[in-house]
Amino acid sequence: xxxxAKIGAFILLVFFFVHYYTMLSTLYGEGKxxxxxxxxxxxxxEAKAARSRPVRGASLRGCIxxxxxxxxxxxxxxxxFSVHDCVRRCQKVDYSFAVVRTVHRSIGCYCSRxxxxxxxxxxxxxxxxxxxxxxxxxxxxxxxxxxxLVCFDSPGTNSAVALASxxxxxxxxxxxxxxxxxxxxxxxxxxxxxxxxxxxxxxxHYWNDGSTIAIKDHNFPIMIKELNTTVLNxxxxxxxxxxxxxxxxxxxxxxxxxxxxVTNKHLGDIKAKDFSEDSWEVHVNKTExxxxxxxxxxxxxxxxxxxxxxxxxxxxxxxxxxxxxRFLNADHEFEIRINCVLRNQEGLFHRHSNSSFYSFTEExxxxxxxxxxxxxxxxxxxxxxxxPEQYKSSYTF
Numbered sequence: 001x002x003x004x005a006k007i008g009a010f011i012l013l014v015f016f017f018v019h020y021y022t023m024l025s026t027l028y029g030e031g032k033x034x035x036x037x038x039x040x041x042x043x044x045x046e047a048k049a050a051r052s053r054p055v056r057g058a059s060l061r062g063c064i065x066x067x068x069x070x071x072x073x074x075x076x077x078x079x080x081f082s083v084h085d086c087v088r089r090c091q092k093v094d095y096s097f098a099v100v101r102t103v104h105r106s107i108g109c110y111c112s113r114x115x116x117x118x119x120x121x122x123x124x125x126x127x128x129x130x131x132x133x134x135x136x137x138x139x140x141x142x143x144x145x146x147x148x149l150v151c152f153d154s155p156g157t158n159s160a161v162a163l164a165s166x167x168x169x170x171x172x173x174x175x176x177x178x179x180x181x182x183x184x185x186x187x188x189x190x191x192x193x194x195x196x197x198x199x200x201x202x203x204x205h206y207w208n209d210g211s212t213i214a215i216k217d218h219n220f221p222i223m224i225k226e227l228n229t230t231v232l233n234x235x236x237x238x239x240x241x242x243x244x245x246x247x248x249x250x251x252x253x254x255x256x257x258x259x260x261x262v263t264n265k266h267l268g269d270i271k272a273k274d275f276s277e278d279s280w281e282v283h284v285n286k287t288e289x290x291x292x293x294x295x296x297x298x299x300x301x302x303x304x305x306x307x308x309x310x311x312x313x314x315x316x317x318x319x320x321x322x323x324x325x326r327f328l329n330a331d332h333e334f335e336i337r338i339n340c341v342l343r344n345q346e347g348l349f350h351r352h353s354n355s356s357f358y359s360f361t362e363e364x365x366x367x368x369x370x371x372x373x374x375x376x377x378x379x380x381x382x383x384x385x386x387x388p389e390q391y392k393s394s395y396t397f
Contacts, residue, residue, distance in 0.1 A: 055083055055087055055133060056087075056153055056183060057087055057088070057135065057138055057149070057151030057184075058133035058134065058135050058136060059133065059134045059154040060132070061097075061132045061134045062131075063130050063132060064099065064130050064132050065130065069110060069130070071112055071115065072099050072110035072111060072112045073095075073110060073111050073112065074109065075089055075109045075110070075111060077107075077109050081107065081109065083107070083131075083133075085109075086098055087133055087135065088149065088183075089109060089111070090111035090135060091138050091149050091151065095111035095112060095113050095135060096114060096134070097111065097113070097115055097133065097135060098110065098111055099111075099112070101129060101131075102129045102130075103129065115132075136151055136154065136211075137151065137152050137201070138152075139199075141176070141179055141180055141199060141344075142340075142344040144340060144343065144344055146339075146340055147337070147340035147344065148183050148333060148336065148337050149183060150183055150185055151184060151185070152185055152211045153211050153213070154211065155210050155211050157210050157211065158184075158210045158211070159210070159242070160207065160208045160215055160238065161214050161241055161328065162214070162215050162217045162242070162243035162244065163175065163178070163186065163214040163215060163216050163217065163243070163246065164217050164218070164238075164243050164244065164294065164298055165245070165246040165247070165248070166257075166290050166291045166294050167218050167253070167257040167287075168252070168253035168258075168260065169246050169247065169248035169256075170256075170310045170313070171218070171246060172200070174244075174246055175214070175216060177317065177321055177341060178213065178321075178324060180337060180344065180345075181324070181325050181330075181337050181338065181341050182213055182328060182330035183330075183333060183337065184212065184213040185200070185201050185202035185212050185213070186200065186202050186212055186213055186215070187202040187205055187207050187214065187216070188200075188202065188203045188217075189207045190203070191203060208237075213328055213330060218294075238302055239302055242304040242305065242306075243305055243306075244324060244327065244328075245299070245306070245308070246308050246310060246313075247295055247307060247310065247375070247387070249310070249387075249388075249390075249391050250288060250291045250371060250372065251360070251368065253291060254291075257283075257287065258280060258283050284364050288364070288368050288371060289367075289371070291375075292375060295375045296374060296375060299375075300382070304327075305382075305384070306323060306324065306327040307384040308320055308323065309385060309387065309388055311388045312385070317341070317342060317345055321334075322338075372391060
C-alpha cells in the first residue's frame with residue numbers, strides 16, 4: 001500500500017509540473033507571438049507612412065521588380081543620402097524617373113529617361129522596397145549652376161499658405177527668395193502672364209492645387225460700415241492653413257505701388273511732376289487704409305501666422321528666410337541653398353528707387369502714422385515682431 005501511495009504521489013507531482021510548465025509555455029508563447037505581431041504591424045505602418053510621404057519634385061507612381069531595374073542607370077551616392085537626394089540627382093541630369101531601392105539599411109538610387117511598361121500602385125504588393133517616382137517639372141531659377149533646381153510638387157502636397165501683403169511691399173521679390181530657398185515654385189491668385197514669362201511658373205497653376213508652396217495674395221477683408229462689422233471674405237480661406245504676412249513701411253509701399261501704376265511696369269520709375277498730379281492724392285487716400293486693414297485683420301484672424309518685415313528681410317536675409325523655410329516645413333535644404341540665395345537675392349522684380357522727391361501732406365502723414373501705431377500695437381499684443389525702428393526715421397518732413 002505504501003508503494004502504491006508513493007507511486008500515486010509521484011504521478012500527481014509529475015502531472016502538476018507538466019500542467020504548470022504547459023501553462024507557462026502557453027502564456028509566454030502567446031505573449032511572444034502577440035509582441036512579434038505588434039512589431040510587424042508597427043513596421044508595416046512605418047513602411048506605409050514612408051511610401052505615402054510626399055517627396056518634393058516627384059510623384060510616387062508605384063513599385064517595380066528587381067529585373068526591371070536593368071532599364072535604369074544606377075548613380076553613385078554617399079552612404080547617408082535620402083530619397084529626396086536621389087530625386088534631386090536624377091532631376092539635375094535631366095532624367096524623367098527615379099527609383100529608390102532599400103535593402104536593409106542601404107539605399108540604391110537609379111534614374112531613367114523613359115520606361116516601356118505600365119506601373120500602378122497595385123504592383124507594390126511584395127515589392128515595397130523598390131519605389132518608382134515620376135519626376136515633376138523643374139528648372140534653374142537663376143543663371144548659377146551651383147544653385148538647386150526649383151520644382152513643382154505633386155498636386156495635393158502643400159496646404160494653401162498665403163504670402164499676403166499690400167501692393168508695393170515686395171511680394172514678388174519675396175517669392176523669388178522663397179523659390180530659391182525651398183526649391184518649390186510659389187503660386188498666386190492672379191495669373192499674371194507677365195510674371196510667368198519672368199520665371200514664376202507657378203503663377204498659372206490653380207492657387208489651391210497643392211503643387212506650389214506659398215500663394216501671392218493682396219486681397220483684404222471687406223468692412224461694412226453700416227453694420228460696423230468685418231467680412232473676412234477672401235482671407236478666411238487661409239485660416240488653419242496659415243499665412244506669411246509681409247509688412248513694409250507704408251510710405252515706401254505707397255510710393256512703390258504708385259510707380260507701378262503710373263508706369264504699368266514692376267520696375268518703372270517716375271518723375272517729380274507725377275507726385276503733383278491729383279492721381280497721387282487719390283492713390284494715397286485709397287491705399288493708406290488698405291495697409292492698415294489688411295495687416296490688422298491678418299494679425300487678428302489668421303492662424304498660424306508668420307510676420308516678416310520687408311526691412312528686416314533686406315537687413316538680414318539669412319535669418320528671415322530661415323524663419324520662412326521652417327514655417328513652410330521646407331528647411332531640409334536650407335544650408336545647401338542659402339549661399340546661392342544670398343548671391344542671387346536681387347531677382348528681376350526688386351525695384352530700386354532713384355527718386356528723392358516725395359509729396360506727403362501733413363494730413364497724409366497724420367493718417368499714415370496713426371495706421372503705423374495701430375499695427376505696431378497689434379503686433380505686440382499678438383506676440384509678433386514689432387515694426388522696425390527705422391520707420392520713425394525714414395522720412396524727414
